[in-house]
Amino acid sequence: MPHLPTPPPGRARPVRLAALLLVLLALAAAACGRPGSPPVKGPRAGDLPAYPVARGFSLPASPTWRAAERRGRLVVGGKEDQPYLGERDPATGVRRGFDIEIAKMMAAALGFPARAVDFVTIASANRETALQNGQIDLYVGSYTINAKRKQQVGFAGPYYMAGQSLLVRRDEHGIHGPQDLAGKRVCSAAGSTPYQRIQADFPQVVLVAYDTYSACVDNLLTYQVDAVTTDDAILLGYAAKAPDQLKVVGRPFSKEPYGIGVPRSDNALRFALDDALAADERNGAWRKAYQATLGVSGMPPPSPPPIDRYPAT
Numbered sequence: 001m002p003h004l005p006t007p008p009p010g011r012a013r014p015v016r017l018a019a020l021l022l023v024l025l026a027l028a029a030a031a032c033g034r035p036g037s038p039p040v041k042g043p044r045a046g047d048l049p050a051y052p053v054a055r056g057f058s059l060p061a062s063p064t065w066r067a068a069e070r071r072g073r074l075v076v077g078g079k080e081d082q083p084y085l086g087e088r089d090p091a092t093g094v095r096r097g098f099d100i101e102i103a104k105m106m107a108a109a110l111g112f113p114a115r116a117v118d119f120v121t122i123a124s125a126n127r128e129t130a131l132q133n134g135q136i137d138l139y140v141g142s143y144t145i146n147a148k149r150k151q152q153v154g155f156a157g158p159y160y161m162a163g164q165s166l167l168v169r170r171d172e173h174g175i176h177g178p179q180d181l182a183g184k185r186v187c188s189a190a191g192s193t194p195y196q197r198i199q200a201d202f203p204q205v206v207l208v209a210y211d212t213y214s215a216c217v218d219n220l221l222t223y224q225v226d227a228v229t230t231d232d233a234i235l236l237g238y239a240a241k242a243p244d245q246l247k248v249v250g251r252p253f254s255k256e257p258y259g260i261g262v263p264r265s266d267n268a269l270r271f272a273l274d275d276a277l278a279a280d281e282r283n284g285a286w287r288k289a290y291q292a293t294l295g296v297s298g299m300p301p302p303s304p305p306p307i308d309r310y311p312a313t
């Protein structure tokens with residue numbers, strides 16, 4: 001019988017987070033079938049939903065869509081090291097996760113089949129620049145909508161609600177929430193909202209920044225830092241991959257609504273994506289995408305947050 005990881009010490013935690021944790025732990029347990037079995041790779045290709053590609057779709061009011069149409073490819077920025085959200089298999093180049101599914105769903109609504117989508121990995125700190133300089137058409141990668149970022153880019157959605165949390169080593173017993181971090185070394189991604197929140201609200205924390213959360217997790221495992229902070233959806237994925245070494249502690253201490261980043265002035269594209277999301281939430285595609293990724297063990301999906309269709313800028 002494989003060793004089954006025990007969940008982190010049970011402190012009061014919202015049901016949604018507890019449910020997600022159970023899903024991820026179940027995944028990890030399934031992957032521990034025998035010694036040396038490969039890490040969880042996510043759902044098999046056949047389990048992923050296919051999204052019908054809109055035929056004859058046209059969005060002439062969107063300069064981004066027109067350029068993509070001319071080139072015959074839609075270029076989508078995202079992450080490649082966030083288990084169950086946006087993960088790239090280095091051997092095959094195949095990307096998987098909820099964000100990848102959302103990206104494919106949106107591409108299909110804009111008339112692009114999955115084979116016409118080029119994914120580009122863009123770190124948290126470089127998202128606004130990549131959208132502003134035309135390097136990417138859209139960004140789908142745990143991208144929190146907030147007022148400051150809205151001055152630089154547009155956001156369709158949100159399509160998911162995450163919350164900032166903490167990842168520590170299993171042998172750590174002194175950290176239960178951000179109030180325990182004074183004097184501790186805490187790692188997050190440069191340019192991320194969790195990094196900015198710790199910097200603003202917990203000035204006694206010794207912050208360490210890397211481009212990626214996987215670099216932070218490596219530093220945590222080698223005792224270079226005491227905790228990693230970012231969204232629960234991201235941290236639970238890392239904990240599920242190394243349940244004997246890592247745990248998520250405390251309860252989420254922020255709201256991180258995930259949006260689809262678009263160039264700021266492209267209101268037509270933003271509204272088209274809001275419409276597409278609303279349709280995919282109604283027709284069950286969103287639900288299937290969730291079930292095939294974050295909810296692969298069969299846990300019921302949460303209800304998606306209401307779409308914020310803010311006026312043209």
Ligand code: GLU
Nearest residue numbers: 124142143144192193256
């Ligand atoms: N959602 C947060 C953000 O957009 C953290 C995750 C990330 O860095 O992608 O900054």
